[in-house]
Amino acid sequence: GAVVSQHPSRVICKSGTSVKIECRSLDFQATTMFWYRQFPKQSLMLMATSNEGSKATYEQGVEKDKFLINHASLTLSTLTVTSAHPEDSSFYICSARLRTSGGAGSYNEQFFGPGTRLTVL
Amino acid sequence: SQQGEEDPQALSIQEGENATMNCSYKTSINNLQWYRQNSGRGLVHLILIRSNEREKHSGRLRVTLDTSKKSSSLLITASRAADTASYFCATKWNQGGKLIFGQGTELSVKP
Numbered sequence: 237g238a239v240v241s242q243h244p245s246r247v248i249c250k251s252g253t254s255v256k257i258e259c260r261s262l263d264f265q266a267t268t269m270f271w272y273r274q275f276p277k278q279s280l281m282l283m284a285t286s287n288e289g290s291k292a293t294y295e296q297g298v299e300k301d302k303f304l305i306n307h308a309s310l311t312l313s314t315l316t317v318t319s320a321h322p323e324d325s326s327f328y329i330c331s332a333r334l335r336t337s338g339g340a341g342s343y344n345e346q347f348f349g350p351g352t353r354l355t356v357l
Numbered sequence: 358s359q360q361g362e363e364d365p366q367a368l369s370i371q372e373g374e375n376a377t378m379n380c381s382y383k384t385s386i387n388n389l390q391w392y393r394q395n396s397g398r399g400l401v402h403l404i405l406i407r408s409n410e411r412e413k414h415s416g417r418l419r420v421t422l423d424t425s426k427k428s429s430s431l432l433i434t435a436s437r438a439a440d441t442a443s444y445f446c447a448t449k450w451n452q453g454g455k456l457i458f459g460q461g462t463e464l465s466v467k468p
Contacts, residue, residue: 240399242399270455270456272458277463278460278461279445279458279459279460279461280400280445280458281458282455282456282457285455327397329399329400331400331456345402345405346402346456347402348392348399348400348401348402349399350398350399351397351398351399353397
C-alpha cells in the first residue's frame with residue numbers, strides 16, 4: 237500500500253516554543269491530508285483537513301492560530317504547534333488521501349503516518 | 358460529537374479464541390472501516406465495508422454492518438498474540454472525506 241511518513245517520530249520541547257511536524261506521502265500524490273490528535277488511551281480526534289494550495293479547514297474547537305497547517309505541495313503537509321504548552325502533549329497522526337480508480341467501486345482511501353509523539357515540558 | 362462508540366473498551370482473551378468487537382455510529386454513512394493500532398504506532402487499515410454490504414471477510418477477519426441499527430462488528434477468529442492492539446472503527450460522512458473514529462477496543466491476546 238501507499239506509504240506516509242512523519243517527522244520527527246518524537247519530540248520533546250520546552251513550554252512556549254514552536255514545533256513543526258512534517259507529513260509526507262512517499263509514493264503518491266495527496267491533494268488532501270488530515271491531521272489527528274490522540275491522547276493516551278483515547279481515540280483519534282480530527283483536528284483539520286489540509287488541502288494542497290488552499291487554507292486548511294479546522295474542526296470545531298481547534299485553534300487555527302495555534303495549530304498552523306501548510307500544505308505546500310502534493311506530497312507534504314506540515315503542522316506547527318505554536319507556543320506549545322504541556323496540555324498540547326499528545327500523539328499527532330497525519331493521513332493522506334489517495335483516490336482509487338474511478339467507477340462505482342472507487343473510494344478515497346486514507347493512509348496513515350506512524351505518528352509523532354510530542355511532549356511539552 | 359459524532360464519534361461512535363465501541364464495546365467492549367477492553368477485551369482480554371486466550372490465543373485461539375475468537376474476539377468480537379462492536380461499533381455504533383450516529384450518522385448515515387458511505388462506508389465503515391476498521392483499523393488496528395499497535396501501542397504508540399500509526400493506524401493500519403484492516404477492512405472496509407460499504408453501506409450497501411452486510412458482511413465482508415478478509416482472512417481471519419469478518420465484518421458485519423447493520424445500517425438500520427447503525428452498528429458494525431469485527432470478528433477476529435483464531436486469535437494470536439500478535440493481534441494484541443487497539444481496534445477502531447471509522448465512518449466516512451456523506452459529505453467530504455472526513456473519517457470519524459470510534460472510541461476503540463483494546464484487545465489483549467494472551468499466549
